[in-house]
Amino acid sequence: MTELPSLAPPADFFARDAVSVARELIGFQLLVDGVGGIIVETEAYTPDDPASHSFSGKTARNAAMFGDPGTAYVYRSYGIHWCLNVVCEPGSAVLLRALEPTSGIEHMQVRRGMEKLRLLAAGPGRLCQALAVDISLNGRSLQGAPFQLRLPARPHPVACGPRIGISRAVEQPWRFGLAGSRFISKPFPLGQHE
DNA sequence: CCTACGATCCCCT
């Protein structure tokens, strides 16, 4: 058996609704300057979604959410952490919530100040610290340097459930995860599977 | 294992 080459997603991959993209991004490999891993947790935020930063229209902070599909939207969370999104159709985005570390693990361990693989990138703030993502990458395309995206190597089961840490539209099951992964930020409610 | 809470910044009301 020969390994097939790992392919980047098609150019129009992100030009769709965020819920579909969030589900399909599970299993992709994401690297920033060669450091990263397998995407194991995402959340979708849609244009008419009261929980989305884009809900009240375009502002200085969320301007990147109205950029081209594939654009990075980076924002500061709770005054301390950075969070990384990929823009889909205008005013929508997918929050990248957790990675299973695969590449440049030593770099991530230094940046995070810990050895444990399980918590290196399990959470949107931890993911950005591990990959050195900050506001300087806001507005850049994830389909070019320093980012690298590769399609999943094989099929995999995807879990879904309510989104984390929001107070509005809490009932939408728009959080997705690699079923059974120990690298997600929080367990999924049992039985939510696709 | 779990829950509680403070840190700390910026955008928006």
Added chain:
DNA sequence: GGGGATCGTAGGC
């Protein structure tokens, strides 16, 4: 002036 798309630590069970 309020409130986060969070995280680490402390303390209880």
